Amino acid sequence: MRFKIFIKMSLRKLLFLTRAVCCKGVKVQTTHFSRQNIFLLSASSTRFYSKENIGDKNKDSKEGEKVDILGRFFPQSPPATNDAKEVQKEQEKFEQEQKEKSKENEKNWRRMKIGFAAFGGALTVMGGCLIIEMGAPRRGDDGQIIEDEFSPLPLVLQYLRRTWKELTFYEKMIKEPSREKLLPDPLPAPYQPTYTLVLEFTDVLVHPDWSYQTGWRFKKRPGVDQFLQTVANSDYEVVIFTSENAFMIWPVLDKLDPENKLISYRLFRDSTHFIDGVHVKNLEGLNRDLSKVIVVDWNKQATQHQPDNALVLNKWKGADDDTALLDLANLLQTIAISNVKDVRDVLRYYGQFDDPIAAFRDNQRRLMEQMAERERDNKTDVPIARSWLRPFTRR
Numbered sequence: 001m002r003f004k005i006f007i008k009m010s011l012r013k014l015l016f017l018t019r020a021v022c023c024k025g026v027k028v029q030t031t032h033f034s035r036q037n038i039f040l041l042s043a044s045s046t047r048f049y050s051k052e053n054i055g056d057k058n059k060d061s062k063e064g065e066k067v068d069i070l071g072r073f074f075p076q077s078p079p080a081t082n083d084a085k086e087v088q089k090e091q092e093k094f095e096q097e098q099k100e101k102s103k104e105n106e107k108n109w110r111r112m113k114i115g116f117a118a119f120g121g122a123l124t125v126m127g128g129c130l131i132i133e134m135g136a137p138r139r140g141d142d143g144q145i146i147e148d149e150f151s152p153l154p155l156v157l158q159y160l161r162r163t164w165k166e167l168t169f170y171e172k173m174i175k176e177p178s179r180e181k182l183l184p185d186p187l188p189a190p191y192q193p194t195y196t197l198v199l200e201f202t203d204v205l206v207h208p209d210w211s212y213q214t215g216w217r218f219k220k221r222p223g224v225d226q227f228l229q230t231v232a233n234s235d236y237e238v239v240i241f242t243s244e245n246a247f248m249i250w251p252v253l254d255k256l257d258p259e260n261k262l263i264s265y266r267l268f269r270d271s272t273h274f275i276d277g278v279h280v281k282n283l284e285g286l287n288r289d290l291s292k293v294i295v296v297d298w299n300k301q302a303t304q305h306q307p308d309n310a311l312v313l314n315k316w317k318g319a320d321d322d323t324a325l326l327d328l329a330n331l332l333q334t335i336a337i338s339n340v341k342d343v344r345d346v347l348r349y350y351g352q353f354d355d356p357i358a359a360f361r362d363n364q365r366r367l368m369e370q371m372a373e374r375e376r377d378n379k380t381d382v383p384i385a386r387s388w389l390r391p392f393t394r395r
């Protein structure tokens with residue numbers, strides 16, 4: 001019986017000691033151990049408790065015995081002197097690196113502010129020079145100032161308004177064509193061709209290729225020479241209308257048409273409208289009847305003003321087995337021979353297909369099959385008619 005009581009008391013004591021270790025500065029007192037007080041002290045990560053002798057009446061006059069609880073359960077060896085010095089050195093080194101980084105950041109920020117200040121000063125000087133140059137009033141040949149609509153305004157406003165007008169003019173030059181009439185007036189009959197064929201140069205007739213060794217090179221599309229020869233001799237006025245720069249494309253056109261007999265006119269980027277990052281070809285400026293104008297391009301956005309006049313082909317990427325130009329020549333030649341009054345009807349029909357050339361090729365195949373079938377029917381009908389007429393004609 002006493003052994004059981006001793007076991008219970010030991011377990012309770014161990015439980016209270018465990019709670020005392022897990023808590024800081026908590027006074028533990030139980031009813032079972034009324035004469036036992038346990039105090040937890042925290043000093044250098046070590047916890048102690050005080051224990052008085054049970055049954056001692058003068059317990060207040062005695063000092064408690066200090067017992068190292070963590071030391072019993074988790075014995076630790078004191079750090080070595082060399083390790084402490086190394087830790088201190090590492091800490092000092094880290095602090096020194098942080099100070100150097102802070103100084104470097106301050107220097108970089110100072111340099112950045114100086115750079116911003118210099119850049120802002122340069123922009124201010126350039127803006128002032130621009131306003132003085134572009135906003136100055138115009139002078140005549142005699143050196144006298146020419147009056148304009150801004151002359152009655154104050155001097156500062158005069159310069160600002162004239163500068164804004166000049167900038168707007170240059171913006172208009174970039175976004176709008178350089179002239180209203182892109183082509184001259186038509187020639188008198190019968191020298192003027194009936195139809196006008198507008199061709200995109202890049203990726204329709206040739207494909208550009210660039211490398212470090214050779215620079216820019218242009219690969220001719222298969223059948224391009226035959227195509228130009230066919231359409232030029234089929235009552236078509238051939239016009240090259242491309243969104244490329246003239247200084248790069250002009251020499252290539254000279255090699256493609258050295259005698260200037262196949263291509264009538266050449267239009268470049270300065271003849272387009274620049275809208276939302278796209279060079280748009282406005283056919284209104286061609287000075288031609290739109291019912292007789294056909295535009296061949298691979299970019300649908302470039303012909304957004306007159307989509308009914310556009311024949312959008314697939315972009316040619318340099319394949320050697322391409323035959324689209326030969327089929328296109330047959331289509332254009334068919335339109336010219338048929339004397340179509342409004343080409344937009346034909347182009348609107350082929351515009352519903354993803355590949356108009358393939359659709360035209362299928363139509364040609366069906367037409368040839370129908371013609372062959374009619375010929376076979378006619379051959380079978382002729383002997384029957386002759387046998388029926390033989391008694392009457394005696395042949």
